[in-house]
Amino acid sequence: MSLKILAIDDSRTIREMLRMCLARAGFDVHTAEDGIAGLDCLPEVEPDVVITDINMPRLDGFGVISAIRADAERTALPILVLTTESAQDLKQRARESGATGWIVKPFDDVKLIAAIRRIAAT
Amino acid sequence: MTDLTASTADPSLVNRLVVQGQYEATGNPSVVLSTLLGSCVATCISDPLAGVGGMNHFLLAGGDGSGTDNERYGSYAMEVLINALLKLGARKSRLQAKLFGGATMAGRMGRIGEANCRFATAYLETEKIPLVASSLGGQRARRVRYVPVTGQAQLLFVADTFPTISPADRGASAQGEVDLF
Numbered sequence: 001m002s003l004k005i006l007a008i009d010d011s012r013t014i015r016e017m018l019r020m021c022l023a024r025a026g027f028d029v030h031t032a033e034d035g036i037a038g039l040d041c042l043p044e045v046e047p048d049v050v051i052t053d054i055n056m057p058r059l060d061g062f063g064v065i066s067a068i069r070a071d072a073e074r075t076a077l078p079i080l081v082l083t084t085e086s087a088q089d090l091k092q093r094a095r096e097s098g099a100t101g102w103i104v105k106p107f108d109d110v111k112l113i114a115a116i117r118r119i120a121a122t
Numbered sequence: 123m124t125d126l127t128a129s130t131a132d133p134s135l136v137n138r139l140v141v142q143g144q145y146e147a148t149g150n151p152s153v154v155l156s157t158l159l160g161s162c163v164a165t166c167i168s169d170p171l172a173g174v175g176g177m178n179h180f181l182l183a184g185g186d187g188s189g190t191d192n193e194r195y196g197s198y199a200m201e202v203l204i205n206a207l208l209k210l211g212a213r214k215s216r217l218q219a220k221l222f223g224g225a226t227m228a229g230r231m232g233r234i235g236e237a238n239c240r241f242a243t244a245y246l247e248t249e250k251i252p253l254v255a256s257s258l259g260g261q262r263a264r265r266v267r268y269v270p271v272t273g274q275a276q277l278l279f280v281a282d283t284f285p286t287i288s289p290a291d292r293g294a295s296a297q298g299e300v301d302l303f
Contacts, residue, residue: 021190103299
């Protein structure tokens with residue numbers, strides 16, 4: 001069965017890029033336009049991996065990570081941050097909030113897919 | 123477009139050059155952003171209500187500018203500018219854009235200018251950011267000055283001149299880096 005990916009990003013351009021790239025790799029891709037929308041669709045999608053942007057309206061990526069980790073049923077759900085940010089303090093904050101990994105845009109297809117497969121398998 | 127000749131001659135204004143691969147966002151009313159464009163495109167975006175704005179300057183290098191790598195780089199160039207503006211207090215729903223550049227320079231870069239124009243206009247349309255003014259295509263280089271806090275721009279065609287300002291290194295940052303914790 002295909003791995004289910006929930007990609008949360010406020011840029012429609014990025015959502016479509018992720019959808020195309022990940023669907024081509026055989027993943028079942030769902031998208032949401034901000035943190036609130038992402039959390040809203042979690043129970044319906046039940047993803048194997050969440051990919052989230054950091055800078056988003058309504059609820060940012062840190063809020064998404066914290067909300068997911070506060071849910072006892074999702075403490076082990078892998079969360080990859082995909083962002084234009086590369087500052088170490090932000091990366092450290094994401095790590096401490098419970099993110100599984102951090103990828104800096106513009107992303108590389110092969111590296112992103114490899115990272116998803118790796119964290120989904122652990 | 124508003125003529126900025128008088129205001130940019132004001133010695134109290136600070137001129138900041140945005141070269142290929144760079145972006146700049148600010149809410150400082152003393153700053154004027156400027157650039158010189160051949161095939162490259164500069165996107166100037168402002169939120170006049172918040173009094174913030176900025177400019178990027180990008181070139182989708184490689185082939186005819188199409189392909190996922192180029193689109194990804196272009197999206198990155200747009201997103202870093204938009205994120206910087208949002209951090210300064212802009213709202214995405216209030217953003218207004220102006221596009222400049224994308225010329226077909228004789229004997230240089232093939233039709234890459236057209237590809238840059240296509241990408242930039244399509245990106246703004248997809249992200250629902252209104253394009254309020256543009257000067258794209260043609261065969262001449264352009265000099266652009268932009269007041270970010272007001273969104274006013276000044277355009278000057280520069281005949282028979284190709285920009286020679288060195289681009290910022292596109293690969294020098296952490297782009298594409300994967301860090302699994």
